[in-house]
Amino acid sequence: MAAKILHTFNKSPISPVLDSCLRFTGEDDALVLLEDGVYTATAAWGVKLDELIDAGVPVYVIKIDVDARGLANRLIEDVQVIEYDGFVDLCANYEVVKSWF
C-alpha cells in the first residue's frame, strides 16, 4: 500500500537536492520547508514550487525560519506558515517522513 509522504527540505533552493525532492513529491504528499529551505518560497525561486502547488500539494514554511531571515512579507502566495507544533502534527498525519538535505 502506498504511503503518503511528508517531505522536508532545509537547504538553499540552489541545491540540486531541491530538484530531487520536487521530482519525488507525489500529489498525495506534502512539503515542509525549513532552515534555508524557506528561501524556496520567495519570489526568486517560487516558480520551482508552481507544479506542486498547482497539483494541490500543500507547501508549508516554518515561521521562526521565515522570521529569522526577514522573509515574512516576501513569501509567495499559497504557502502556509506553521510553527513547530504544526510540523509535529504533519509528521503524525503523513505516514512516512523523507528528509531532503
Add this chain to the structure above:
Amino acid sequence: MKFAILVYGPPYTYQAAHSALHFARAVTESGHQIYRIFFYHDGVYNANALIAPPQDETDIHAQWTTLAQEHDVELIVCIASSLRRGILDETEADRYEKSAGNIGKPFEISGLGQLIDASINADRVVTFGV
C-alpha cells in the same frame, strides 16, 4: 504517537541540531512521545560536555540535557561516529587510553542497533540532516 529523532548536524556550524531541538520540544508539548533521539555523523558533537559558547548564545548541550531530564528522553550517541570524532565517555576514554572523556549523562554512547531499534519501534522517524 512515538517519534524517533535523528540528528546529523553539529551545533553552531549548521542549524540542523537547533531545529531538531525545537522539534523535540514541540513533540513533548504536543502530547506525543519521543522514543529516542539518536545522534549520528557530526551530530555526535552535540554530546560534548565541554561546549562553552559565549554567554549571549544558547548552550545547546545544556538544552538537550534539560529536555532529557524534564521529559525522560533517551539521548543516544552512535559509538562508531563518536569514537572517530573524539567524543568519548569515561569508559571509552579508559579503553582507548585517552586522558579524559568528554560526555556523560544524560547522553549515552551506544551502537547503531539503537538507530535500527528506533526505526522499528517508533511510529515516525524524523531526520535533521546537513
Add this chain to the structure above:
Amino acid sequence: MKRILFVQSRAPYGTLSGQEGLDALLMGSAFVECALLFLGDGIYQLLSNQDAAALGLKDYSVSFGALKDYGVQNLYCSESDLQHRVLETDDLVIPVTALDDAAIRELMASHDVILSF
C-alpha cells in the same frame, strides 16, 4: 515487520556520509528487510576503479560487494540521475536496478521508514 529504505545521495570521500550510511544499512539488514536507493551524486559511491589509498580515507566501495552476504538484494538507482552523469549500470561495482521517477516514488511509498544519508 517494518521495512526500511536507505537513501544514499552524496558522493564518496567529500563527506563521510556514504560510509556511515552503509554502516547503518549493514546493521539494519541484520534485523529487518532493507532496500538501498542511490539518488543524485550518491551513485558515484558505486563507480568502479575507485582507489582511495592516497587520500588516507577508507575505500568502502568494496564493502558494497558484501551486501549480498547480508541479504540486501533490493538495490536501486535513478535512471535519469545515471543518464545525467553519463553513466550506465555497467560502470558500477555491483548490479543495481535503474528505476524511472514514478517507480522511485512508489519505492519510497512502499517502505515504513526512510533513512537518508
